[in-house]
Amino acid sequence: MAPGLPGFTIVGLADTALQEARERVRGAIRNSGYEYPPRRITVNLAPADLRKSGASLDLAIALGILVGSEQVVANGRWAVLGELSLGGDLRPIPGLLPMVDALSRRRVSRVVVPLGGLAEAGLAVGIDVVAAATLAEAAAILRESRRGKSRIRPRRVELAADPSAEEEPVPSARADNDHSDAEPGPDLAEVRGQLEARRAMEIALAGGHCMVMIGPPGSGKTLLARTIPGLLPPLDDDEALVATVIASVSGTEPIGGLVRTRPFRAPHHTISHVAMVGGGPHMSPGEVTLANHGVLFLDELPEFDRSTLEALRQPLEDGQVAIARVGRAAVFPARFQLIAAMNPCPCGHAGEGDGRCRCGPGIVARYSGRISGPLRDRIDLWVHMPRVEPREYVAGAAPEGSALVGARIARARRRQIERGNQENCRLRGRTLKAACRLGAAEQAHAIRLAELEGWSARGIERLLRVARTAADLAGCEAVEGHHLDEAARFRSLSWQRAGLEAAG
Ligand SMILES: [Zn+2]
Known part of the structure; x- marks a missing residue:
C-alpha cells in the first residue's frame, strides 16, 4: 500500500x-x-x-x-x-x-x-x-x-x-463421512437373453478389460451398459481420495465426503475433444479423468469424432492424459475402462441374415473402419448381441441378478490385487505369462488357437489376459483350456472381423 x-x-x-x-x-x-x-x-x-x-x-x-x-x-x-x-x-x-x-x-x-x-x-x-x-x-x-x-x-x-x-x-474412521449418491441403474436381472454378452460384461468388469458390444437397435446394448454401476465394487481408500480430488477440481457439485462410488461416465457422441480429454481455459479434467478407476461408456462408438476417439489411445495405454495449453501443461489421471456399443452398420441390421440390411458391403466395412486399428488393438472383448427372440422374453429362465454377479466380480478383482497388485487388463509379457501358470497342454492349446485365428503376439496376450480373468472368476489358480476357449470366443466375430479387416 x-x-x-x-x-x-x-x-x-x-x-x-x-x-x-x-x-x-x-x-x-x-x-x-x-x-x-x-x-x-x-x-x-x-x-x-x-x-x-x-x-x-x-x-x-x-x-x-x-x-x-x-x-x-x-x-x-x-x-x-x-x-x-x-x-x-x-x-x-x-x-x-x-x-x-x-x-x-x-x-x-x-x-x-x-x-x-x-x-x-x-x-x-x-x-x-x-x-x-x-x-x-x-x-x-x-x-x-x-x-x-x-x-x-x-x-x-x-x-x-x-x-x-x-x-x-484416508483413515477408515471417516467411512461414515462417505457419500454415494449415484443411482445404481437397472438390475442385471432385467436383461433377458444375451447370455454371451452378460458373460462378456462380467469378464470385462472383473478384469478391467475394454469391451465393444455390437448389435442392432433394440438388442439391449444400452440396457446392459446401464447395469454397470450396480456391478462395480466401491472404490478403495486410495482410489476414493483421488476421485474426491478430481470431483473437487471439476467443481460440479459440493463434496460432502469421500467419493466412494466407482465412476460410470457415458458422454454423448457429440462431445467435444476438450470435454473428452480435458483442457480448456481452466484446464478442467475431461471425461477420461472423471472416469478414472471406473468405466467410460461410449454408445454408438463410430459416431464419435475420429480425433476424439484417437485421443483415447494414450490414456488407455498410460493410465493418464497429458494436456498442453499455451504456457501450461498438466497431467491428469485417466485410468479408465472403455466399454462401447455400436450398430454393425449405419442401418443397424447387418449380420442379421434376414435381408433387412440395405447397406452395401463396402459401407459396412467403412462403418467399422471408423474405429482405427490401434484403438481396436486395445479392445480385449468383442461381443455380438443379436436381437432377442420373443420366446426368450417370455420363456427364458430368470437370469442372475446384479448382487450375485457383482459379488463374483468383486471376488475376482480381489484375487488379482492379491496376486500381483494389478488388474488383469494391465498384465504384459513375462508378468502375464507368470500369472497364467499355463501347463504344457494349455500352452500347446493356446498356440493352436492363435495359429487357427492367425493372431499376432499381441493377439495372444489379449487372449491370455481375458482367460486369466475367466479363471479368476472361477477361482482357479492356473488358466485352463476351457478358459482359453472362452477368451477365444470373444475374439472371433468372424463376420465382423471380415469387415474390420477389409477396412484396414
Ligand atoms: Zn445396414
Whole structure:
C-alpha cells in the first residue's frame, strides 16, 4: 500500500476472474464494516510467470488489505482460501481439497476455508481447518488467534492426530463421512437373453478389460451398459481420495465426503475433444479423468469424432492424459475402462441374415473402419448381441441378478490385487505369462488357437489376459483350456472381423 492517487492494481498473470477480484474485494470490505483504504494498492501475485485464475485468492487479497491498513492484526502464519461476494460472504471454490492438501504438505499448519467447503477441506490431513462464513468472521479468526482466546467459536473439523497419517491419507474412521449418491441403474436381472454378452460384461468388469458390444437397435446394448454401476465394487481408500480430488477440481457439485462410488461416465457422441480429454481455459479434467478407476461408456462408438476417439489411445495405454495449453501443461489421471456399443452398420441390421440390411458391403466395412486399428488393438472383448427372440422374453429362465454377479466380480478383482497388485487388463509379457501358470497342454492349446485365428503376439496376450480373468472368476489358480476357449470366443466375430479387416 502506498500513498498517492487511490487505485487498485493486480499484477502477476491474473486471468479475468481474478482481475475482477478488485470489485469483489472492494465491495466485501465496505460491506463488512471496514474502511476501504484510500491509497494506491498493488497486489503482486508471485511467481510472476505462473498464470493464476479464478476467485480462490479473494479472501487472501481482502485480508492482505485489511492487515496492510492495520484494521486487522494477524498472528502467525495462516493460509486463507475462498471467493468473496460483494456483500462479504465467503463462497466455496473448486479444487479446495487438493489446495488444502498441498498446504499441508508445505507444512502450513492452519487454513481458513469457506464454511460451505468445510467437509471437503476437512478430508485433508495434517492441517487445522477452520471455516468462516464471511470476511468479517475470517478476520475475527485471525484476530482472536493472536490473543490466544476465542470470542467467536471457530467451526472446525476434528482431524486424526496421527503423525503418520500423511502416508495413509484416508483413515477408515471417516467411512461414515462417505457419500454415494449415484443411482445404481437397472438390475442385471432385467436383461433377458444375451447370455454371451452378460458373460462378456462380467469378464470385462472383473478384469478391467475394454469391451465393444455390437448389435442392432433394440438388442439391449444400452440396457446392459446401464447395469454397470450396480456391478462395480466401491472404490478403495486410495482410489476414493483421488476421485474426491478430481470431483473437487471439476467443481460440479459440493463434496460432502469421500467419493466412494466407482465412476460410470457415458458422454454423448457429440462431445467435444476438450470435454473428452480435458483442457480448456481452466484446464478442467475431461471425461477420461472423471472416469478414472471406473468405466467410460461410449454408445454408438463410430459416431464419435475420429480425433476424439484417437485421443483415447494414450490414456488407455498410460493410465493418464497429458494436456498442453499455451504456457501450461498438466497431467491428469485417466485410468479408465472403455466399454462401447455400436450398430454393425449405419442401418443397424447387418449380420442379421434376414435381408433387412440395405447397406452395401463396402459401407459396412467403412462403418467399422471408423474405429482405427490401434484403438481396436486395445479392445480385449468383442461381443455380438443379436436381437432377442420373443420366446426368450417370455420363456427364458430368470437370469442372475446384479448382487450375485457383482459379488463374483468383486471376488475376482480381489484375487488379482492379491496376486500381483494389478488388474488383469494391465498384465504384459513375462508378468502375464507368470500369472497364467499355463501347463504344457494349455500352452500347446493356446498356440493352436492363435495359429487357427492367425493372431499376432499381441493377439495372444489379449487372449491370455481375458482367460486369466475367466479363471479368476472361477477361482482357479492356473488358466485352463476351457478358459482359453472362452477368451477365444470373444475374439472371433468372424463376420465382423471380415469387415474390420477389409477396412484396414
Ligand atoms: Zn445396414
